Amino acid sequence: QVQLVQSGAEVKKPGASVKVSCKASGYTFTSYGFTWVRQAPGQGLEWMGWISAYNGNTNYAQKLQGRVTMTTDTSTSTAYMELRSLRSDDTAVYYCARLLTASDAFDIWGQGTMVTVSS
Amino acid sequence: QSALTQPASVSGSPGQSITISCTGTSSDVGSYNLVSWYQQHPGKAPKLVIYGVTKRPSGVSNRFSGSKSGNTASLTISGLQAEDEADYYCCSYAGSSTSVVFGGGTKLTVL
Numbered sequence: 303q304v305q306l307v308q309s310g311a312e313v314k315k316p317g318a319s320v321k322v323s324c325k326a327s328g329y330t331f332t333s334y335g336f337t338w339v340r341q342a343p344g345q346g347l348e349w350m351g352w353i354s355a356y357n358g359n360t361n362y363a364q365k366l367q368g369r370v371t372m373t374t375d376t377s378t379s380t381a382y383m384e385l386r387s388l389r390s391d392d393t394a395v396y397y398c399a400r401l402l403t404a405s406d407a408f409d410i411w412g413q414g415t416m417v418t419v420s421s
Numbered sequence: 422q423s424a425l426t427q428p429a430s431v432s433g434s435p436g437q438s439i440t441i442s443c444t445g446t447s448s449d450v451g452s453y454n455l456v457s458w459y460q461q462h463p464g465k466a467p468k469l470v471i472y473g474v475t476k477r478p479s480g481v482s483n484r485f486s487g488s489k490s491g492n493t494a495s496l497t498i499s500g501l502q503a504e505d506e507a508d509y510y511c512c513s514y515a516g517s518s519t520s521v522v523f524g525g526g527t528k529l530t531v532l
Binding site: 337339346347348349351352361363364397399402405406407408409411412413414 | 453455457459461466467468469472473476478510512514517518519520521522523524525526
């Protein structure tokens with residue numbers, strides 16, 4: 303079946319970087335894009351950006367420009383999200399989701415990765 | 422502050438219908454038929470229930486329906502069931518510079 307499986311929880315110190323992976327299976331990897339969405343504890347959903355698995359084109363949320371990089375590895379059907387210069391307010395669950403390009407909707411979601419930023 | 426405005430909470434009794442509104446602007450909801458809705462149970466990943474304003478993914482109950490008028494989109498759930506109790510988020514494309522905006526979320530309580 304179609305699924306996205308994310309890497310495990312991370313604990314980082316302020317100023318460090320984190321890289322979360324999202325392995326896809328059950329469909330043709332390059333036929334869809336990926337989006338990344340985060341959710342701080344007790345808060346709503348925040349869109350971080352998206353990447354085409356076909357050509358690697360990206361579009362990041364203005365708020366995160368310069369700190370976030372999204373990539374894909376077609377050989378392993380895996381998407382990655384790296385966030386640098388971590389701050390305490392980056393503490394959140396990070397989700398990857400498959401992008402329905404024509405509809406700008408996210409139809410398959412990973413299970414989420416908790417990233418905690420604490421000194 | 423979220424870009425799209427949703428009521429913080431709504432409630433209804435089993436069997437009733439409820440509607441959740443999602444108000445944006447002429448730069449997002451009003452300009453594109455690219456509104457989607459997500460259901461999220463506590464501790465779980467969001468689930469797509471409506472996309473393209475009115476379309477329902479395969480496997481989603483036909484009790485869920487979507488609509489749009491001007492700058493406001495709506496999600497209606499008919500024949501409320503206990504399992505519908507969850508948080509609901511609307512989402513809209515907002516043009517190439519902003520790209521995607523979410524609503525703040527609405528907590529649905531089934532009484």
